[in-house]
Amino acid sequence: MTDPSLALSNQIGRASSVLLLAPLHESPDDSACIDLLARDPAVETNVLSVTLSASPTERLSIWQREAGSELPTRATIVDARQSMTKERLPASGEGPISVRRVPENATLHDIGLVIANQLGAWSDTDETTAMCLHSVTALLATYSPERVIDLITSLNDLCEHLGVIAHHHVDPDEHGEETVAMLRPLYDAVVEYTPADGWIPTVSERTGTAPTFRSTVPPPGGAAKTDPARPETVPMRYSFDTILDLLSSARRRTLLYNLKNRPSEEIPLDRLVEEVHDLDRALPIRDASPPEEIRTELVQTHLPKLREAGIVRYDADAGTVHYTANQGLESLLRYIETIELG
Structure with a gap:
C-alpha cells in the first residue's frame, strides 16, 4: 500500500513521463495531477495543461483548489476540446496565464504541434516545465489507437529531450485491459489508484520502437478539397519525432x-x-x-x-x-x- 504521508511525486523520482491511471474528474485524479505539476515550488515552475474535455477555467480551478492561489511563473492551457465555447480566464496579478486553442477540427498532428510549439518556447527558461495531458482517454475516444500511440511516444521523447516532466491521464474504467497494457510500456512510470490501496507506483524504463509519422500529410485546404489545384496529400520524409523537434x-x-x-x-x-x-x-x-x-x-x-x-x-x-x-x-x-x- 502507498504511504499516504509521502507525496506521489516523491515516489516516482524525476521520471520524465508518467501514466496516471484513475477515474477522471474525481478527487484522487485531481490531487495527483496537481501533486505532479507542483513537485517544485511554483516560482520555479512552468506549467502546460492540455485539456480535451474540461474547460480552461475548470482546469485552473483544480490548481487553485489543490495548490492554493500561488500560480506558476508561466502557465499555458491548451484547449483542444472538440466543442469549444468562447471563454476568457479571469485576469490574475499573481502570474501570467494564457489559453491557446487548436484549430477547428484539429487533427492529432495539430495538437502535437501546438504542444511542441509551447514546450519549445520555454526550453531556454530557468524554470522546470511540467505538463499535463488530460486525457488520453479523450484522445482514444476520437482517434485510432495507432495514431494516439504515435503522438504519445513522440511527445514523451520530446519531453525527455527538453527536460520536461509530463503526466498523461487515463481512466482505466473506460478501457479494456488490453488498451491499458498497451499504454503502460510507453511511460517511465505508472501510478494506479485503487480505493483499497490508494496510489500504487511502478517505475520502469520505456520499451518499444519509436513510431514513425504517417508518410503523407494533408496540406491546408487539401483534406477539405477547398483548393483543387493543390494535391490531396504530399510526401513527408521525416518522422513525427523529427518534425516536433525541428519546430520546437x-x-x-x-x-x-x-x-x-x-x-x-x-x-x-x-x-x-x-x-x-x-x-x-x-x-x-x-x-x-x-x-x-x-x-x-x-x-x-x-x-x-x-x-x-x-x-x-x-x-x-x-x-x-x-x-x-x-x-x-x-x-x-x-x-x-x-x-x-x-
Missing part, C-alpha cells in the same frame, strides 16, 4: 519560414541573419535578439540541425546557405505559420 524552437521556425520562400537559392549568411532578425523584431510574440546573437545561434545550433535533417546545405567557408525545395515540409510550414502568426 521559435528561432528555427522563423528561419524555416524565411527559407521556404526561396527554394534552390544560395543565400549569404549575412543576409539571412538580417532577415531573421527583421522578422523576429516585427513579431510581438518574439523576443528579438541582436544580430550577433542570432548569427551565433544559426551557425552553432540551427543550421547544423537543418543540415543533419537534409533541409539545407551550409558552406561555412563561403558563408552561404542553400535550401532545397521540399513540398511536404513547405506545406506544413505554411500551415504552422498561419497558426502561429495569423
